[in-house]
Every structure is written in C-alpha cells, then in structure tokens.
Amino acid sequence: MEQARAVAEVATAQNRYNLTDRGSADVLEYCTRHGIGFIPWAPVAAGEPDRTGGPVDRIATTHHAAPSQMAPPWLPARSQVVRRIPGTSKVAHLEENLAAATLRLSDAESDELTAAA
Template sequence: MFRIGGDLEVGRLGFGAMHLATEPGAVRENALAVARRAVELGITLIDTAYLYGGGGNEELLADALFPYPEELLITTKIGISRSSSSGEWRYDGRPDVLRGQVDQALRRLRVDRIELLQLHRVDPEVPLAEQVGTLRDLRTEGKIGRIGLSEVTVDELAQARAVVDIASVQNRYNLLDREHEPVLAVCEEAGIAFLPWRTVAWGDAGARAEVAAIASESDATPTQVALAWLLAHSPVILPIPGTSRIDHLTENLAAQELRLNREQRELLDGLA
C-alpha cells in the first residue's frame, strides 16, 4: 500500500484506463466489463484523463463503477484542449481552461471533489506558477483534494513545489526507459507518488534475453517481470499498466506476487 499525499491509501499496482474504448457497441461493453473486473480484483487506483476520448473515458468509468467503492481512487488529468476548428490537441494551461476542465470532470465522474487531479502537460506558453497556482486555488475551493503533475523535469517539479504541495508525478518510465530517473529520485526523497506510464515498454522488454530468462525461471511472463521490477525498484512507484483485455488485466495483477531475488534485480537494474 502507499499513501498519496501522506493520507490517501491505495494499492501500489493501479490500472490505466486509456485503452478502454468509449464508442458504442460491443467494444464499450467490453470496456465496462474490464473496468468492473479491475475493481473486483482489488484495484484501488485508476488513471484517466480528459484527453482520453475528450472526456469519454471519464464517462465510461462513471458508467461502469458509480457509485464508487469507498477505497477506489479515480485520478484524472487536465491541461490539454482540442481545437473546435481543426480537431487538433494542444497543451493548454490557461486558468479559465483548467477551471472549466475541472468542472467538466466533476460532472462526468459524478463527484463533488477529485481526490487527485494531475496536470497532464506543462503548457510552455503559460507560466508554470500560474498553472499550478490555479490548481492550488481549486484545491482551496474544495474541488480538488491533491495535485499531481505529468511529464515534468526536476526543475519543473521544483518550481511547482514552490507554489503548492505536489502529491504525485506521472512520467514515462519502465525497465528499458529510465530517462526520468532523476525525477524519480526527487519523488522518493520527498515521498511523492511516482506513477509510471508505458510501464512495460510496449512489449519490448520481452525481447531482451535477460528478461525472458528471468521470466522462464520464475514461471512468469516478461510483462510480469517488468512490473515486478518497477514495484521493487522504488517504494514510491505505483505502476498503472493499461489493457482492454481481462486476461491481460489478470496477468498484470499477478505481478504483485512475483518476488525477484537480488541477483535478478541486479541483472535487470543493469539493462538500461
């Protein structure tokens, strides 16, 4: 278990809802079933975003899971908007946009407060202090419980923390891609939850002979080895692997039971 922000307790292996389809029909019914099964299997942290279907993913989770179990945290992300003329997505950290997206997320998720709200990307055209300052004000107003950031550098994290407490960071990170190791180090020192996305390098880890060998000797899959390594690598890491299949969901969750020995961890540590 991990306490986000020091008080919000969740299981360390979460679920990323990005791959859940929102269009009508059989694919949506499957997505609803996967979301419900995730909670049945004990998932207490689900990650979504306005970007995922322009809010459709948030609505899907509400349709699947509302009223929510008391222990379930659904965290969403804002700060990216879509042009009404071109349909293109862009970073958008303007205060009025952030406020509007929070209000829309509250409505779609059917809640009065978002317990963990993350800035999806830092908008380079708006001062970072202004962006996180808006989120701080929304927290003061009671619409947000805790504030997180996504895809930030060490410097951006420091700038944000000078304005408001940061409870989580969601950066790309996995066994073979450790570009954000310095950010992880800051999070570990400060007790900030680190939610890696692209947790298994989109299957590339399984192509490495070292990973395949450890999977074979552990009676596990390469995906499970990659997730088990993340869980063992730092106590603040909360992986959020996503899938649209119940069998893959079950496989991912089983990684919590895999215990890598010291020799295996050292071998995997040296891959990147």
C-alpha cells in the first residue's frame, strides 16, 4: 500500500476477505487507519461456520434470512471503511443481496460470527 500511495492516490483496496479467510486483515487495518475504502472480495464464503446448525445458519435463522445474507451486515461491523459491491448475474441473488442490506446484527451476533472462523 505504501508503494502504491507513493505514486498515486489510493481510493480503495479490494482483497479476499470473509468469515473464514481473513488473510487480508492487515490490509483492512491499514485502510481503516488511513481512511481508504476496503472492498471485500468473495465476502459470502463462510465454510465450516455456515454448516447446518453452525453459527451462521443459526443467526440467519433468527433473522429469517439465508446464511449467505449474513456477510453483508457482518462486514461493516469490521470497519467503517468497508464498501460492498454485490455482484451477480441472477435476479434471485440480486434480490437476496438487497434484502441483506436491511439486516442488522447485534454486537453479540457480530462477535459470534467473528469468533466462528
């Protein structure tokens, strides 16, 4: 990031980041410190925590939502610089993404999802 910022203004970074793959947590922390937007790539991947009866499934059920809808409300709780760009080629998936935008997790639910990975 420092090398890129030495030659150009950086508005956002896009790195793989989701419930089970937080290998770019250091980039997210850097972006947070410097007010740079962070766009998580593959944000819906949940792996083992998404299994039936797991924390993602259980919390989704309490919100009458699909497990794949848990990433959109969880991500902004990680940092105020997270920006989501939902991508899809299917109308049903777009509708699911739009519905997820209205979901709000409690601090306890967000913490549980964070700890689940």
